[in-house]
Amino acid sequence: MKELEDENSVYCFVDNVRYTIKPLEGGVGNIIKNILSKEHFKASLSMEELASYMGNAHAIIPCKLKIYSNKKENFVKTNLIIIDIDNKDEQIEKYGYITINSIKDEPFIKDNCSFIQKSISYTEELNKFKLVFRTNRDITSLDEMEKIYSYFIRKYPFADTSVQSSTRIFFGGIGVDEIDYSNTLTIDDIDLSNIELKRHDSTDDEIINNNALPNGQSEFIDLLKEDNETKVKEALLKQKKNQKKTTNYDELLSIIQSINLHDLLDCPKGLFLDLFHVEENPSSNIYKDDKGIYHYKCFSESENGNNLDLVGIIAKVKEIHRMDAFFYLVWQLELLPDEFNLAKKSIIHHLEEIDNDNSRYINANKIFGKKTKEFMEVIEILFNNLSIVDKKIVSFSRMSGNLMSKKMNEQDETYRHNKYAKFLSFCSFFGFIKKCEDSEIPKVLLGEVEKKKKENNFVHRDNVYQLCVLNDSFFENLEEKCKKMVDAGFVYSSFTYKVLIRIFSEEEVCKHFPQEKIRHDSEVEIEARRYIGEIINEYGTCGGVISEAKIGLELKNYIDWSDGKIKNFLKDNRVVIQKENNLEFQRMTKQNKRFYHVEGGFGKNIYTPRVSLDFKNLALKLMDNIPSLHSFLEIENGKIREKDVV
Known part of the structure; x- marks a missing residue:
């Protein structure tokens, strides 16, 4: 069986709604229908991300399915095993009360379990929780998956015996306790030879969502929709056969179009369910023409006979122009000469x-x-x-x-x-x-x-x-x-x-x-700045400190501009106002309030005399020991001047 490409990657359906109270039995089906849709399938989650969803009351179905139905016959694969421990009365009577703290110390849990999720009904007095295991490889056999659940029920007989499949819904909870997110359950170390399966009839937890898109599934398409660029790049590079780097457009397009779409999209030969639209009967096919170009062809009338190469698939999924899709693939496949990559990396760096x-x-x-x-x-x-x-x-x-x-x-x-x-x-x-x-x-x-x-x-x-x-x-x-x-x-x-x-x-x-x-100041703008100089000289407090709001308020008396125009003019001319009036533009921080000795409500943007940063820091450090800020300053001609400080 295929090893997981990313040891931290898991996949599952995740509900976008949080349920802080477990719904009544009749409402579970509607919740499952909501989860079973393409937009809710997460093709690549870290264990930390999964724990965040499960610990914040999001329900999940931890597997991949053929269509949007969690009936067991639609099972494709899983890499998650979840064991439910509810401490029901009959279990406590038979096996004793099991707490999270007690099971954490169990060696098998320490070595194999990723995290423990506290169930919705968890309390300190009555622990209800789930053990979440990530397997070291994909489980693609329904029999093998169910045998693993049977193994756990034998190992932990106090677990909920009705939970025997990763195709079922698992409700979120109120938090998680990490064991070790990097832990994996090595399946081949588990002896499944003596476990016999007992098939159960379908339950209310097995639902088909007839309103969801019953189209084919492709992990690559899901990764594109999730903008998982790292995984997309890995998948593309894995299929890249031609290692040539070039700037020739025709050669680049030929390399892209020669990528095997059967392998990239994981689609079978012959007809299969279309990846892009609703249908019950297979209508799509992948073929290679005599020029070596792979085509994705849909024969459905509703799709107008779509015929897409890889560039067209990217453009369709990402809803971008064809040329944008072409360059997207060029970069992901690393097809350009090194100087292009170096230029891009150097600027971003x-x-x-x-x-x-x-x-x-x-x-x-x-x-x-x-x-x-x-x-x-x-x-x-x-x-x-x-x-x-x-x-x-x-x-x-x-x-x-x-x-x-x-x-x-x-x-x-x-x-x-x-x-x-x-x-x-x-x-x-x-x-x-x-x-x-x-x-x-x-x-x-x-x-x-x-x-x-x-x-x-x-x-x-x-x-x-x-x-x-x-x-x-x-x-x-x-x-x-x-x-x-x-x-x-x-x-x-x-x-x-x-x-x-x-x-x-x-x-x-x-x-x-x-x-x-590029335009020069108008006469009105030059005049406005002259008025600003007069306002600063007349209203500047504490030796020249004045708020931008005060300047704007007074400027209205000189020029017939709207409040918005005055505000934008002051914002655009801050550098000029500083230079023309030998002031410094600052925010009204707590430190500035102390240093310039101004009260609250003065305004969030201020103009102040230019004072060296070293002097300002020294003054602030000594502030608690000196009765007045003005022990450091003297005012001369309406401006602050630094005293000599010994």
């Missing part, structure tokens, strides 16, 4: 390094904040959208904010277009990707983007980005650039042309922004 809370790149961590994972998604999409020039894949990606938002399946087009246009500019500005000038783009590719611009009457063509391996000096340059921005009080929302132009040269900034985003 650098973003992961920045995302680390303990990153040595402190300034980069501050600038990128919590958006690093979103940047990683953007990079993934760029690599899945490589261009094809003269039938060869090149390290250039055509992209716009609008196209990126569609790739991310975003709904609010206007907002998302701006969001991802900003993401692309951000990645380009910091050097993760290179925004190409016309002279840097392959001529054929440039012709394509210019043609699209003309056909759609666009003002500007799509941007073209080059994806390259980041060299060793990248981090050094990145940290230097980020430090300049941190010192200027930059925050992500301030990533605009007019803010950056005050920190870096115009030449350095211009090429990273769409032309329509």
Whole structure:
């Protein structure tokens, strides 16, 4: 029998509803019907994940079935054995009261059991629980499975004798006690030779869900639907016969289409139940044409005679365009030359390094904040959208904010277009990707983007980005650039042309922004900032500390703008306001309240005089021993100045 590919992987149907009270007998059937559907089958769970479901009141059926019926004749395989111990009166009278703590100490349990689930009706006074075992290999024989349950009932006669199959429903509970999630039950060590089976009639726990999709099953399709990319990659690489790496589109497509779909999808030769639609009679077949291409063919009229290669299957299951599915397979099968993989890995690695809370790149961590994972998604999409020039894949990606938002399946087009246009500019500005000038783009590719611009009457063509391996000096340059921005009080929302132009040269900034985003301040905006300077001088408290909310409130008296426009203007101009007024933008933290001696309700965003961090930390450390904060400060011309501290 087949060994488990991942020793921590189990599979089962899991209910999406939590039941904290065991239903009445008549209601069990409806619960089973709800569980028995494709969306509730988990093709790859860790034992920790299974324990989390079972310990949080989710019912499970721990096996794979031919169709959505847990009748025993539909059993396919299982790698879970679950023994129920209820401590019923007759069992206690005959075998004594069995507690979780007592059975934990039993050597066989210590060595083989993964965890113990406390049943819904568990109490400290009356322990009711389940022993959960993960087997070292799949059990594909119904006889063998039932013999294993019989073995356990002989070994633990106080267990519930009605529980003799992994095709039945097991209700969730109120918690779990881990024995060892890495434990496995080695089936071949169990002597089943003397165990005879007694067949029982079907019970109420065996249900067919006629409303579920009675289609064929494929573990690979289930993994795709669950976005289990690790397992999908393993399955694909296992079927990959051609180890050639190339950039030639035709050769790549040929390698993909030559993968044996019988083996990948685990479908038999001849007709079988379709994997994608409802049917009672088999209508699908897999065949290989004279060019060596494998096809998945459905003869059902409802599917319009679907004829899919592997690319088409990926596109159908993931609901993506064919070219996206092609690149998905190219990356999963590792078909491109090493320089493409190195480029992708180097960019993702650098973003992961920045995302680390303990990153040595402190300034980069501050600038990128919590958006690093979103940047990683953007990079993934760029690599899945490589261009094809003269039938060869090149390290250039055509992209716009609008196209990126569609790739991310975003709904609010206007907002998302701006969001991802900003993401692309951000990645380009910091050097993760290179925004190409016309002279840097392959001529054929440039012709394509210019043609699209003309056909759609666009003002500007799509941007073209080059994806390259980041060299060793990248981090050094990145940290230097980020430090300049941190010192200027930059925050992500301030990533605009007019803010950056005050920190870096115009030449350095211009090429990273769409032309329509490059505009100079209007006379009204310049006047608004002049008013802000007057407001700060007039209302600044504690030697110049003032809240952003106060500035906005007073600015309304000078300029006829809506509250929303004032709020956005202040947000976009934080760097400029700091620079023009020699102030520092900060959050109103508890430490800042103490240091600047301001009361609650002052506002969450504040502008303060520039005070060195060393001085501030010293003041805060001594605060408890000094009567007044102003023992450290003196005010001169309305501004805070540091006293000499001995």
